[in-house]
Amino acid sequence: MHIYFCGSIRGGRDDVALYQKIVKKCQQYGEVLTEHVSHGNLTEKGEDASLQGDKAIHNRDMQWLEMSDVIVAEVTQPSLGVGYELGRAVVMRKKILCLFRPSSGRVLSAMIRGAEDGSLFHVRDYSEEEVEPILEEFFSSFAKN
Numbered sequence: 221m222h223i224y225f226c227g228s229i230r231g232g233r234d235d236v237a238l239y240q241k242i243v244k245k246c247q248q249y250g251e252v253l254t255e256h257v258s259h260g261n262l263t264e265k266g267e268d269a270s271l272q273g274d275k276a277i278h279n280r281d282m283q284w285l286e287m288s289d290v291i292v293a294e295v296t297q298p299s300l301g302v303g304y305e306l307g308r309a310v311v312m313r314k315k316i317l318c319l320f321r322p323s324s325g326r327v328l329s330a331m332i333r334g335a336e337d338g339s340l341f342h343v344r345d346y347s348e349e350e351v352e353p354i355l356e357e358f359f360s361s362f363a364k365n
């Protein structure tokens with residue numbers, strides 16, 4: 221299974237430790253194409269785009285999104301890139317799980333919360349210690365479909 225993980229990069233790296241936990245768990249179920257999003261040494265400047273530029277990052281990520289069977293997004297730290305990826309994934313009719321931590325004090329965008337449709341687009345509120353069981357539940361339901 222190909223898994224596309226979305227997490228904030230230029231939107232801010234506050235949750236990178238949590239991204240690592242999510243990616244590690246997802247790797248029990250398949251190949252995470254965007255493992256770099258969870259790397260501790262990736263700063264909010266983003267990947268080194270000096271050679272090919274942001275267009276190369278965008279085009280590679282859109283190819284990976286097309287290849288993916290499932291999208292897992294940590295959406296607590298707001299990120300334009302993650303919002304864009306999710307919008308594109310909806311058009312591609314991918315199965316999507318968005319994870320949000322209300323303990324952050326933030327209120328999730330209506331464009332994400334309101335996209336929940338009970339079949340392809342799922343939004344789960346969670347606290348950090350629940351993340352692994354939530355992913356287990358999500359991937360086991362995915363295997364049945």
Ligand SMILES: O=c1[nH]c(=O)n([C@H]2C[C@H](O)[C@@H](COP(=O)(O)O)O2)cc1CO
Pocket residue numbers: 225226227228229230231232254257265266267268277281299300301302305
């Ligand atoms: O260097 C990058 N590499 C990359 O893969 N992305 C993708 C993956 C992330 O899920 C998402 C983060 O977007 P943003 O940088 O706007 O927070 O965009 C984004 C950047 C920088 O915008």
